[in-house]
Amino acid sequence: MSASRGSGRLPTGFAAETFISDSTFRQAHRAVDGGSGTNSKKRKRESKGDSSIVSGAGAYKGPWAKYEQVRPDAASDEEYGEDVEVEIVYEEDEIAPIPEAPKKLAGTDYRDTDAEGETSEFVGSQEFDYQGRTYMHVPNDLDIKLTGERGDIKNYHPKKLIHTFKYHQKAITQVRFFPNSGHLLLSASADSKIAIWDVYHQRELLRTYSGHTKSVNDIDFNPGGTQFISASYDRYMKLWDTETGKCLNKFTTGKTPHVVRINPSIPHEFLAGMSDKKILQYDTRSGEMVQEYDHHLGPVNTITFCDENRRFVTTSDDKSLRAWEYGIPVPIKFIAEPYMFSMVRSSPHPSGKYIAFQSSDNQIVVYSSTDRFRQNRKKSYRGHNVAGYAPDVAISPDGQIVSSGDSGGYVCFWDWKTCKMWHKIKAGDSPVLAVQWHPRETSKVITGDGEGRLQYWD
Incomplete structure (x- = not known):
């Protein structure tokens, strides 16, 4: 998914998973970083925030935390706006699995009796x-x-x-x-x-x-x-x-x-x-x-x-x-x-x-x-x-x-x-x-x- 800065379009919806080779990934990475020279700057992300805060300052952003827009020093504003496409890659946050509720049979729940098997005992x-x-x-x-x-x-x-x-x-x-x-x-x-x-x-x-x-x-x-x-x-x-x-x-x-x-x-x-x-x-x-x-x-x-x-x-x-x-x-x-x-x-x-x-x-x-x-x-x-x-x-x-x-x-x-x-x-x-x-x-x-x-x- 890509968004052009000049057009003012913002990514919305969900990020589709994609599979790319290492070389393609490095090429795209260099394009965003402005080449692999000494001028290149690493793009930083905003902090993910505190998961206990719902809204306002320091609110939890998690995998939706934005990247700072960094451009090469040599590039002018117009050049950057028109020519450079910024690819936004979303990182997946590790979400702790929700523990399963203990299995309790309600009065209306029926389990299959085939699984039970019939037994008889002489006592x-x-x-x-x-x-x-x-x-x-x-x-x-x-x-x-x-x-x-x-x-x-x-x-x-x-x-x-x-x-x-x-x-x-x-x-x-x-x-x-x-x-x-x-x-x-x-x-x-x-x-x-x-x-x-x-x-x-x-x-x-x-x-x-x-x-x-x-x-x-x-x-x-x-x-x-x-x-x-x-x-x-x-x-x-x-x-x-x-x-x-x-x-x-x-x-x-x-x-x-x-x-x-x-x-x-x-x-x-x-x-x-x-x-x-x-x-x-x-x-x-x-x-x-x-x-x-x-x-x-x-x-x-x-x-x-x-x-x-x-x-x-x-x-x-x-x-x-x-x-x-x-x-x-x-x-x-x-x-x-x-x-x-x-x-x-x-x-x-x-x-x-x-x-x-x-x-x-x-x-x-x-x-x-x-x-x-x-x-x-x-x-x-x-x-x-x-x-x-x-x-x-x-x-x-x-x-x-x-x-x-x-x-x-x-x-x-x-x-x-x-x-x-x-x-x-x-x-x-x-x-x-x-x-x-x-x-x-x-x-x-x-x-x-x-x-x-x-x-x-x-």
Whole structure:
């Protein structure tokens, strides 16, 4: 960049970097210095100034400090003004690098879980028994039969705490008993961990599953219990092997899954209710999405299979209920009344005729799960407080007792027929979010609260 003194032009903007040879540079240098004779004078720069002064005398100029205009003694003003071109070379100041801010993950930041890798660790006292069987084997040395038909066992509401399982550091989001036998217990937590426990014998922690980077929302066993699916706020759904802890497959659309359910009749397919209002159907063998149900107007909260798993019912933040034929992306029933609130958790009745929903207006409502899908107005279970949380609702295996968590730390039990509350148990001070009945026992219930405690009641 050059500026002619005579024309009064001044360099503005930025100095473009240029590459020149040594000889060319020396020639230009001599031209500015007025030759390399004894008359030549070195051009001086103004001082760079003090970096703490912004304006006025002694202000910081840095690399923008000007050169004094020096001309050869022999040259006249006119000659110098017309003939000599002054080349202004800008020196680069060394700028200290700005230290990087410490990397902190905000609540909305997502890191890629591929980098994390999935790990699982057996932490129990003994991985194999004397016959080489793992914890997957249903124990038969107990005074209760855990295999075969359940029979007509009547359920009673529990009265006292018999055991507390402690491992999770944050709130329990979901618990699941091992299908049919109930000899194992799977728990998911907001600390991003999943754990499996022994329900009988030592009641110890058996295995942990790590691989999610954010809170795990939901878990669901396949009908045989050999695998389970997990959904997390890190936007991934992962399929795990229950016995080895290996992650068999993972699925993501970039949106948060709120609820996952494996189809009991087609164990290699599952449904996921997403934050972007869609219900997605995946095939775990190929890892492909095979169907998309896109009619809701808000994030999907519950998915409940009914009618021998040929249909399913979904609810959403749009305060509506929709029923679908499995595999057909058009709702067969749509219910949205002005008095309805969003329904956040659900539980099918063992008879297969009803579904109970946790409604956000502090009540549990019941809808029929047969052709009509109408609300049963006679059944409303009140007396607990939901208050911004989504406590689970669970119905006893004989279908006679409805139970629910409570934001005040209670577990509540109602009679299915009369809708009267049996009683409340004070489980702690933090909200009880997860509740499940043991599939074989008469009065055993597991609860999970906001402090990471799993409590077993009888």
